[in-house]
Amino acid sequence: MTSEEAAQLRQEWTEAGNKPCRHLVLFAEYRLESTMLTGNYVCASCGSIKKMMPRLLIRWSLLLASWLQEIGRARPDREHS
Ligand SMILES: [Zn+2]
Numbered sequence: 001m002t003s004e005e006a007a008q009l010r011q012e013w014t015e016a017g018n019k020p021c022r023h024l025v026l027f028a029e030y031r032l033e034s035t036m037l038t039g040n041y042v043c044a045s046c047g048s049i050k051k052m053m054p055r056l057l058i059r060w061s062l063l064l065a066s067w068l069q070e071i072g073r074a075r076p077d078r079e080h081s
Pocket of ligand 1: 022
């Protein structure tokens, strides 16, 4: 999908009531003039652009999430204050 098509989709989606979208189907975005991929993905329903995170960053955010969960579990019971 080109950036222009994505912009068109976004406009149509907004005019149709701008409903919440779960972005179930994503297409790789590319530039029409160069046919080069931009590295982003466009939702096929609403045209919203998703920036793809590098794999390392995804791994780190997963680690951070599990770490935060551990902290939440280790927190002392606050019922007896
Ligand atoms: Zn969407």
